Amino acid sequence: MFYFALADAILILHLAFILFVVLGGFLVLWRRWLIRLHLPVVVWGVLIEFAGWICPLTPLENWLRMQGGDRGFSGGFINHYLVSLIYPEGLTRELQWLLGALVLAINAGIYFRVWRARTRSGA
Numbered sequence: 001m002f003y004f005a006l007a008d009a010i011l012i013l014h015l016a017f018i019l020f021v022v023l024g025g026f027l028v029l030w031r032r033w034l035i036r037l038h039l040p041v042v043v044w045g046v047l048i049e050f051a052g053w054i055c056p057l058t059p060l061e062n063w064l065r066m067q068g069g070d071r072g073f074s075g076g077f078i079n080h081y082l083v084s085l086i087y088p089e090g091l092t093r094e095l096q097w098l099l100g101a102l103v104l105a106i107n108a109g110i111y112f113r114v115w116r117a118r119t120r121s122g123a
Contacts, residue, residue, distance in 0.1 A: 003068030010061040014086055017057070021045035022103055025110030032114065042107045049100030052093055 020027075022045075024038040048055055088095075 001068070003064045004070065007061045007064035007068065007070075010057055010064065011086065014055065014057045014061070017041070017055075018045070018086065022106060025107045025114075028114055029110065032118075035111075035114070038107075039111075042103065046100045046104050049096045049103065052096060058087075 020038070021041050024034070024041065028034045028038050047053065
């Protein structure tokens with residue numbers, strides 16, 4: 001039970017990380033100091049997608065599930081609703097490139113807006 005709870009916590013952390021990668025730029029519009037945290041996270045997220053790497057949270061979660069006697073991602077609320085968002089079925093390299101480009105485009109647009117607002121207020 002303990003291992004399953006830790007694995008579920010890692011899964012929630014993973015989802016929060018993904019949401020911060022994709023949408024964290026909006027928080028930067030609200031609090032500019034978050035750029036120091038968000039920019040490296042975006043770089044990591046884009047690198048994961050473009051390089052086809054596996055996020056270290058994935059093997060950690062799987063290891064915890066195996067320690068608990070499970071074989072994978074099955075059963076329960078968290079697995080049913082969150083796993084398919086983080087580990088979509090049919091994820092291909094082309095789709096990973098598209099997701100990476102989408103993350104890059106969203107955040108480039110947000111950071112362009114932050115940069116414009118900053119240059120206008122400084123002028």
